[in-house]
Amino acid sequence: MKHGAFVFTSNVDGQFQKAGFDARCIVECHGTIHRLQCVEACTDETWPADDFTPIVNETTCLLENEMPRCPHCNGLARPNILMFGDWQWVEKHADRQERRLATWLESVDRLVVVEMGAGRALPTVRRFSERHGPRVIRINPREYAIPKAVGLGISAGASEALQLLDNVLGGNA
Ligand SMILES: [Zn+2]
Incomplete structure (x- = not known):
């Protein structure tokens, strides 16, 4: 980029x-x-x-x-x-x-935030992401919920989700 x-x-x-x-x-x-x-x-x-x-x-x-x-x-x-x-x-x-x-x-x-493995227990990173919407991709196997106006959530582990996105986008963006 x-x-x-x-x-x-x-x-x-x-x-x-x-x-x-x-x-x-x-x-x-x-x-x-x-x-x-x-x-x-x-x-x-x-x-x-x-x-x-x-x-x-x-x-x-x-x-x-x-x-x-x-x-x-x-x-x-x-x-x-x-x-x-x-x-x-x-x-x-x-x-x-x-x-x-x-x-x-x-x-x-047009900032895109890719948030990985940031749980609610210590929400510093989640708050940072949410301040920088509306293009937040929240990757989390359990706590992936995110307001629609902020971004979208993917229920998966970080490595798995990144690999899938890379496959879809061709890996040469
Ligand atoms: Zn000292």
């Missing part, structure tokens, strides 16, 4: 980047395990977790090496992931991603 695509995900595992999606075209609305932040949020900076390799005792499930540290206050560092009731989550990285998305959205006419 002329304007490419953008990923909006609540996944925190970096699998879209690993699968080859351009990191500049991904919003990780719940953060990422591949960045660290200060536990006390002494700064709004986050930094790559590349230098920290956890060594976990498989029997005790305990970390065996040193915990990562905040380079600013030397307190503990933690993954830059939004937890439940988490008031210390640093949003700066996700905010930067959201600003890039906003700029990209301004360049797009």
Whole structure:
């Protein structure tokens, strides 16, 4: 497509980047395990977790090496992931991603949103889709209902539905 695509995900595992999606075209609305932040949020900076390799005792499930540290206050560092009731989550990285998305959205006419596996339990992604109708394709084996004015729902798993759409559309769109 002329304007490419953008990923909006609540996944925190970096699998879209690993699968080859351009990191500049991904919003990780719940953060990422591949960045660290200060536990006390002494700064709004986050930094790559590349230098920290956890060594976990498989029997005790305990970390065996040193915990990562905040380079600013030397307190503990933690993954830059939004937890439940988490008031210390640093949003700066996700905010930067959201600003890039906003700029990209301004360049797009007739946006199509393909939503996959976004359940109602944590509706951040569903709400995002619904704000960007009326061309939302909701793919979900159980919670596929969507208002007609917003889009259409397909009751299927993501891989199966994408394969079927690809077959129908010839796969060279
Ligand atoms: Zn700190």
